[in-house]
Amino acid sequence: MNKAMGNVGLGLRREMLGEVLSSPSSQVDFYEVAPENWMNLGGKFGNQFSRLTEQHNFVCHGLSLSLGATTPLDAEFLKALKQFFERHQIQCYSEHLSYCSGDGHMYDLMPIPFTEEAVKHTASRIREVQAHLERKIAVENVSYYAAPGQEMSELEFTLAVIQEADCDLLLDVNNIYVNSINHGYDAEAFLAAMPTERIAYGHIAGHYEEDKDLLIDTHGADVCDPVWKLLTKAYEYHGIFPTLLERDFNIPPMEILLDEVGQIHSAQSAYRQQQRGIA
Numbered sequence: 001m002n003k004a005m006g007n008v009g010l011g012l013r014r015e016m017l018g019e020v021l022s023s024p025s026s027q028v029d030f031y032e033v034a035p036e037n038w039m040n041l042g043g044k045f046g047n048q049f050s051r052l053t054e055q056h057n058f059v060c061h062g063l064s065l066s067l068g069a070t071t072p073l074d075a076e077f078l079k080a081l082k083q084f085f086e087r088h089q090i091q092c093y094s095e096h097l098s099y100c101s102g103d104g105h106m107y108d109l110m111p112i113p114f115t116e117e118a119v120k121h122t123a124s125r126i127r128e129v130q131a132h133l134e135r136k137i138a139v140e141n142v143s144y145y146a147a148p149g150q151e152m153s154e155l156e157f158t159l160a161v162i163q164e165a166d167c168d169l170l171l172d173v174n175n176i177y178v179n180s181i182n183h184g185y186d187a188e189a190f191l192a193a194m195p196t197e198r199i200a201y202g203h204i205a206g207h208y209e210e211d212k213d214l215l216i217d218t219h220g221a222d223v224c225d226p227v228w229k230l231l232t233k234a235y236e237y238h239g240i241f242p243t244l245l246e247r248d249f250n251i252p253p254m255e256i257l258l259d260e261v262g263q264i265h266s267a268q269s270a271y272r273q274q275q276r277g278i279a
Contacts, residue, residue, distance in 0.1 A: 005030040005057040005091045008264045009201070009244035010257065017048045019254055027261045030057035030091070032244050036064050039084050053088040059201065059244075060085065061170070062095040065129065067139065068112035068122050078132040085133070092200050094138040094170040095129075097122070097161060111144035114157040123164035130167065138168035138200035143175045143217035145182060154179065155190050168200040171241070173231050174223070178207050178215045187230055192237045201242035204231055204264065219248035223260055228267065235271040243268075 006029020012020065014037070031052070038049055052058075062081075065073070085093060098110055112118050130136055141158050152160070162169055171194055180187035206221030223245070231243065243264050247257060 005059065005201075005242055007240060007242050007268055008261055009059070009242060010261055011061075011244060011246045011248070012052075013248075013251060014045060015251065016254070017045060017052070021048055021052060023254075024056070025254075025258055025261070027258055027265060028056075030059060030242065030244070032059045032061050032246075034063045035060045035081055035084055035090075035093075036062065039080060050088070053090075058088060058090050059092040059094070060090050061140070062093065065095045066098075067095055067125050067129070068098055068110075068118065069125075070121075073125060073128055073132075075132070078129065082133050085135075092138060092168075093133065093135065094140055094168075094200065096142050097139045097158065098142045098144075111142070111147060112157075113149040113151075114147055114154060115149055115151045116160075119157060119160045119164055123161050126161070126165035126167050130165075136166075136168050138170040139165070140170035140172050140203070141175055141194075142172070143178045143182075147183075154183070154185075155193055159193065159195070162195060162198055167198075169194060169198040170201060170203060171199050171234065171238075172203040172205075173234055174203065174205040174207060174227050174246075175217060177227050177230050178217050181213060181215050184213075188233055191230065191234055194238065196238040199238055199241045201244060202231075202234065203244055203246050204228075205246035219246045220250040223263070228263060231264070232267050232270070235267060236274075240268050240271055 008028060009030040009032055010028045012031040012033050041049060084090070098112060112122055126137065126139065139162065176187050176190050180190065204223055204227060205219045206223050208216040208218045208221060210216050245257065245260050245264065
């Protein structure tokens with residue numbers, strides 16, 4: 001875990017740049033961006049972003065590396081990523097444990113088959129990425145709605161890839177909850193089995209309830225009570241790790257986002273008080 005970046009973060013959208021620059025919140029220790037959306041940004045927005053990365057801690061969460069794909073990794077893209085990370089002092093880079101390309105780019109995150117063959121293939125690609133970037137990356141446990149060719153559980157697959165690749169974990173608490181409802185497993189058991197020493201940071205977000213047994217991972221709503229409770233459990237199992245609020249659309253005013261950021265702080269404070277009581 002990179003404690004230097006602080007304990008509570010917020011996903012940054014382009015429309016938030018001016019407000020964050022003019023009125024930065026002391027509640028936010030670090031910001032997260034998708035590098036694909038910022039690497040080639042110039043003009044006013046590019047200058048604003050450079051000013052922000054000089055003043056605040058930043059992490060990157062990728063969208064298009066396509067770790068599970070069978071096509072070769074894009075060496076030029078990896079070179080550009082490395083330069084971007086160095087220029088803006090990006091403290092951590094994470095990607096989805098999924099794929100999004102074949103003969104072309106699909107603009108969606110597809111589930112990697114939960115098989116031994118896919119473990120070895122995906123882990124090899126992660127190791128190749130880490131060699132190109134000369135840093136460890138974190139992979140995120142993703143939401144999924146079907147598991148084609150499944151030979152092992154999501155939990156077994158996730159743990160096996162992380163171990164084989166010797167990479168870190170971006171622990172998405174909302175994804176665990178969404179998958180537990182959609183696929184009928186015990187969210188707390190999955191959470192408890194995550195490797196504490198591998199957790200680089202965590203995500204928390206909102207989702208859409210299509211039906212009582214079908215949740216859609218949208219990042220477009222407030223975080224619901226069961227997910228807040230699961231975050232509390234995450235701290236009980238793994239201690240406090242840097243945790244970031246994701247919100248990708250239906251962006252509310254900053255004060256509402258900061259209310260949810262404050263709830264992350266409250267969950268962490270409650271854990272610290274509990275630990276002091278035990279001690």
